[in-house]
Amino acid sequence: MSQDAHAMHMPTTTGLDSRKMAIWTFIGSECLFFASLISTYMVYRGKSLTGPYPHESWTNPANGEVVKGILNIPLTSFSTFVLLMSSFAVVLALYGAQRGKRGMLIGWLSATMVGGAIFLGGQVYEFNHFVHEGLTLHQNLFGSTFFTLTGFHGGHVTVGLIWLGTVLVTAIRGKLPPEKALNLEIAALYWHFVDVIWIIIFTLIYLIK
Amino acid sequence: MSHPAEAHAHPEEHAHPSAGTYAKIAVTLVILTALEVAVYYVESIRTYLVPILIVLMIIKFALVAMYYMHLKQDSKLFSGLFVFPIFIAVVVIVALILLFSIKHPQMPQ
Numbered sequence: 116m117s118q119d120a121h122a123m124h125m126p127t128t129t130g131l132d133s134r135k136m137a138i139w140t141f142i143g144s145e146c147l148f149f150a151s152l153i154s155t156y157m158v159y160r161g162k163s164l165t166g167p168y169p170h171e172s173w174t175n176p177a178n179g180e181v182v183k184g185i186l187n188i189p190l191t192s193f194s195t196f197v198l199l200m201s202s203f204a205v206v207l208a209l210y211g212a213q214r215g216k217r218g219m220l221i222g223w224l225s226a227t228m229v230g231g232a233i234f235l236g237g238q239v240y241e242f243n244h245f246v247h248e249g250l251t252l253h254q255n256l257f258g259s260t261f262f263t264l265t266g267f268h269g270g271h272v273t274v275g276l277i278w279l280g281t282v283l284v285t286a287i288r289g290k291l292p293p294e295k296a297l298n299l300e301i302a303a304l305y306w307h308f309v310d311v312i313w314i315i316i317f318t319l320i321y322l323i324k
Numbered sequence: 325m326s327h328p329a330e331a332h333a334h335p336e337e338h339a340h341p342s343a344g345t346y347a348k349i350a351v352t353l354v355i356l357t358a359l360e361v362a363v364y365y366v367e368s369i370r371t372y373l374v375p376i377l378i379v380l381m382i383i384k385f386a387l388v389a390m391y392y393m394h395l396k397q398d399s400k401l402f403s404g405l406f407v408f409p410i411f412i413a414v415v416v417i418v419a420l421i422l423l424f425s426i427k428h429p430q431m432p433q
Contacts (some may be wrong), residue, residue, distance in 0.1 A: 131399055139402045143409035150413030156425040157417060191348035192361045196354065206392050210343050307393045311385050318381040323374055324363045 138301045142308045145271075149312050152267060153319065156260040163255035165317065167248055170324045175249055182248050186321055187241065194237040195317045198272075201230030202310040205279070205303045212218070212286070212296040220291065224283045224299070231276045238269045268316060269311045278302045341364055349391045355383050 127133055166173025170184040204227040211219025242262070245251075250258045282299050285291045291298065360380050363373060376429075390396040395403045 129399075129401060130330070131401065135402070135407075139405040143405045146406070146409040146413050147416075150416050154417040154420040157421050179366055187359065188364060192357065195357055199353045199357065202352065202388060202392050203346060203353075206346045207343060210340070213340070253389055289429075307388055310392075311388050313383045314388070318360065318377050321362055322377050323371075324364075 120144070123323060125194050132297060134297065134301055135304075138288075138304050141208050142304065145308060145312075147292045149267075149315075152260075152264040153315065156264050156320065159256040159260050161212070163257045165253070165255050167245075168258075169257055169261070169320070177249075179205045185245060185248055185250055187244070188321060189297065191317065191321050192239065195313065197230045197237075198234045198310055198313050201227045201234070201306050204230060205299075205306050209296065209299050209303050211256070211291055212291060215293045217289070220286050220299075221283065224279060224286060228276060228279055231272055231306075233273055235276070236270060238265065238272075242266075265316065268309070268312060271312070275302070275306045279306065340397055341391055345391065349387050351382055351388060356380050 127136075129136065166175070167182045167185040169186045172184065173182050174180070175182060204223045208223035208227060210215070210219050211223060218308070245258075250261075252258055252262045279302055282291065282302050333431065350395070360377060363369065363376050363380075389406065393406075
């Protein structure tokens with residue numbers, strides 16, 4: 116962070132920017148929020164009395180249709196890859212913002228938003244597919260805990276996209292000089308947090324059978 | 325040579341990594357994700373699936389936190405604000421899993 120950026124805020128007892136302190140404190144509280152959702156999923160894991168199930172086959176008694184494990188690993192692996200790359204894109208946007216490279220800032224920030232939008236699109240497709248397969252919020256414990264956890268994560272991705280969108284508009288209007296790069300850094304920290312939470316969700320829900 | 329903005333960095337916060345370092349981390353994350361998915365489909369190592377996936381998950385998490393979230397370079401106070409809640413979160417998750425996995429005998433009516 117530049118000295119100019121520090122000069123923009125009042126001196127603090129820690130010597131650190133209060134806005135950065137605030138976002139880290141918020142992220143810390145978000146860790147506990149997602150811990151409650153993840154622990155609920157893990158506690159009720161494998162305790163659904165009826166299907167569809169995440170990895171095992173299930174015969175729908177209503178129509179006799181056999182539904183294989185409902186999770187689509189290839190699709191979610193692709194979504195995970197896209198979200199990881201969006202994290203990479205936003206650090207490059209920050210790199211450009213801190214050095215006054217406007218093209219780099221706008222290009223990579225746009226790429227970040229495209230990545231986030233693709234991830235959200237994948238989640239909407241997945242939710243839609245699950246509902247057609249008979250998995251709803253109230254169908255079984257898996258449906259309740261899965262939709263709650265991944266739904267809240269998707270909500271966070273949506274908030275991140277809106278936040279990054281406002282920063283992108285600011286950058287396009289030429290109002291994000293290097294001394295204001297912290298505005299992007301704070302939004303980027305939130306975006307990375309959404310990414311690391313997905314790293315956990317992808318492993319615990321999708322990959323561990 | 326570091327960028328002028330980095331040269332004047334606050335004593336508590338050091339220069340962020342280079343674009344090359346970010347790219348190396350991105351490649352590592354992709355490789356680790358591919359490894360995770362590959363492991364998922366290998367039946368012969370089903371016994372070790374959970375520990376392998378947990379280790380890969382922790383490595384990916386740490387790489388993003390240290391390099392992309394700049395915890396490796398920034399003030400240790402930020403690390404504390406992130407790591408302490410994670411510690412509590414892990415304790416809560418493990419405790420609840422253990423608590424609910426215990427088979428309680430039927431309570432007398």
